[in-house]
Amino acid sequence: MIAIGIDIGGTSIKGAAVNDKGHVFEVFSMPVEKGEDQETTIIKLRNLVKDYISSQKFDEEIVGIGMGIPGAIDSPRGIVSYSNNLKWRNLNVRELMKPLGYEVRITNDANAAALGEARFGAGKDYRDILMITLGTGVGGGIIIDRKLYEGNEGKGAELGHTIIKMGGRQCSCGRKGCLEAYASATGLIADAKIAMEKNKETALWDLSRTGLNAKVIFDAAQAGDKVAIRLVKNYVKYLSEGLMNYFNIFRPEAVVLSGGIAKAGDYLISKVKRYCKRNHYGYEGSPEVDILVSKLGYDSGKIGAASLFFE
Amino acid sequence: MIAIGIDIGGTSIKGAAVNDKGHVFEVFSMPVEKGEDQETTIIKLRNLVKDYISSQKFDEEIVGIGMGIPGAIDSPRGIVSYSNNLKWRNLNVRELMKPLGYEVRITNDANAAALGEARFGAGKDYRDILMITLGTGVGGGIIIDRKLYEGNEGKGAELGHTIIKMGGRQCSCGRKGCLEAYASATGLIADAKIAMEKNKETALWDLSRTGLNAKVIFDAAQAGDKVAIRLVKNYVKYLSEGLMNYFNIFRPEAVVLSGGIAKAGDYLISKVKRYCKRNHYGYEGSPEVDILVSKLGYDSGKIGAASLFFE
Structure with a gap:
């Protein structure tokens, strides 16, 4: 099982396919242009992810696209409520990524990092x-x-x-x-x-x-x-x-x-x-x-x- | 479904049968004697609970005995690690209550109160x-x-x-x-x-x-x-x-x-x-x-x- 994991930072976006054993496949990245329209950044990312998926030959099924984003993230709705870092506001990331045809889940970047460590890193032998x-x-x-x-x-x-x-x-x-x-x-x-x-x-x-x-x-x-x-x-x-x-x-x-x-x-x-x-x-x-x-x-x-x- | 709910305080112990709709039946209570041996207090409570259960005629099945106790409570093991309030230490409450023949679960008193409010009180319409x-x-x-x-x-x-x-x-x-x-x-x-x-x-x-x-x-x-x-x-x-x-x-x-x-x-x-x-x-x-x-x-x-x- 594979999911695309995307880590959005203040100056760049990095992503990769990751399998359910924690293996990270080839990484893709793009800069975040200061002052760029927020929807434009996500559409650029969508195109990059599309190209990435079609260029790779994965043996396993891609089950979805997960994203960690700095700021106040309305994860149930897939919306960035406010990111001070990126100056994004009420950005419906799930909707914008929809054309890719995969389920999209988003969370705060620190939450994503914690989940990563919990599943495959320093925290993998613990429950809480x-x-x-x-x-x-x-x-x-x-x-x-x-x-x-x-x-x-x-x-x-x-x-x-x-x-x-x-x-x-x-x-x-x-x-x-x-x-x-x-x-x-x-x-x-x-x-x-x-x-x-x-x-x-x-x-x-x-x-x-x-x-x-x-x-x-x-x-x-x-x-x-x-x-x-x-x-x-x-x-x-x-x-x-x-x-x-x-x-x-x-x-x-x-x-x-x-x-x-x-x-x-x-x-x-x-x-x-x-x-x-x-x-x-x-x-x-x-x-x-x-x-x-x-x-x-x-x-x-x-x-x-x-x-x-x-x- | 009925459980016996017991609230242990610094000076007295109060309990009652409670059903799964939150209804509280007749209440029983006993004082906590200062300086009394900790095991003695629990054995007195055990006898009180025994008399209480046999004196009442419940239409529903009693599924267990729950207890809220002030202090550091090892709830998975059913042991009071330390209660500053009661001066109890390493007290195996579950073991001492065992002769009653019911499953015994214990937790910190504030935890018990929170669970009560969450299920049947001010918090009942909320998840977290x-x-x-x-x-x-x-x-x-x-x-x-x-x-x-x-x-x-x-x-x-x-x-x-x-x-x-x-x-x-x-x-x-x-x-x-x-x-x-x-x-x-x-x-x-x-x-x-x-x-x-x-x-x-x-x-x-x-x-x-x-x-x-x-x-x-x-x-x-x-x-x-x-x-x-x-x-x-x-x-x-x-x-x-x-x-x-x-x-x-x-x-x-x-x-x-x-x-x-x-x-x-x-x-x-x-x-x-x-x-x-x-x-x-x-x-x-x-x-x-x-x-x-x-x-x-x-x-x-x-x-x-x-x-x-x-x-």
Whole structure:
């Protein structure tokens, strides 16, 4: 069984046929032109998918087309309600893709990635998992009983937009003190800029000459730079408190971290585990939550989107 | 179809036969003796249930015994891992109740109450709901697809123990800044005491001569006392920010508020609704969440415990 899995990002669209064993066939891609009419982008994509399917010779049946899209996605109706990233609004993706003759299912991009990891990645041995994406923003996906939980009209699982510090930092969503404002790469970089202004001697000045990003900060910390170490320590505190909130709410079997910051791997994870162990919820007898790093990386979106068709 | 629903509290145990239409038959109860051996309490309860069943003449078949118990409940195994309230620890309730000859299912008390409201109360027309209990503490229950979601080993849904203000007020659970520390009656009363010390002229001094509780504070606010009005305003802010976190995580169709504070009814709910409308998550197109008050009141625990047997 094969489904086409499409991962729509802010600047490009990538897709591939994926089979129900998680195998990814040849990948196709197209850019998202800034300012282009939203319907035009989807029609271009439709033509690309049409050409892709007819150019490939699949031995298995194509059961549908799954898509992960950033923003507020009305998945039951197949409509993008609003994507701040793409500036799409009330875009009926299902209707526009209809001429291809396949069933079309869409979901939020972080949901798709979570489903991919749950079916074929770091989460495949678990029943209930959360996935938290630590990138420009903080996204989330909820897998309950091996199925995606999306909430009413597909608008749940906004795990980055929960306040951990009332009256705190302004978040892009309008609220103040959201997890995203602290645990995203954007939040970490903002913290680093403030710390650098106060510490002219930190190695971060030198290391960031070609650009300051999360990797530079984690690399500097691992190399022993004191300012970077303090930044990472603080970051671990924010992320861990957010994670422990989710542990108490869902008590999942595992949480999978993905996105740019999760690339820090064991260096980050070991610190998060230590913080959570020391500061966990007081009740005795609650099972530990496995803290894992994404296995599928950038493929998780495509695989997860296709997995919308794999029970 | 009938099940016995038992609601265990810190000072008393109440139970009743409940049928699958939500009808509650004659109620039985017994005190929980402080300091009594934990097994003894359950054996006394077992005898009480035995007498109750044999004294009643039910036309319908009894399918099992359901119990809601405060604390960390290992529901799959039927064991109370730890109850701070009752000082029970590793108590195998299922095993102890076995001689009665019925299947025994147990869950956390807030979970039971949520299931009761979902099946027969304020939540009965919805698929995905949350219940938040605003009492001495803040408890929670999660209903997904009309079923109870309990998390790994039944230890999830601790909705009160999520930090909304990092580094904030000490919570009974060991963390700092939990929703419970602000949105419980205990939190409100603590705030009131501080405000009263600063405002000797507030009507709260007079009204609280026989004891300060949430009702006194809400009544004073409704009667126009400025200090009480400010307390309620502040309380609404804490509760609403916590609720909005849950809206973004679950995007449920409805949230049901219960417990002592929810008795303030429309006076509270109207303010919470207004706050949430003004300060909601920035994404467009997210459906509103109905904010409701519990309908079953103190019966919700018994009805919900019995409902563990009603699909």
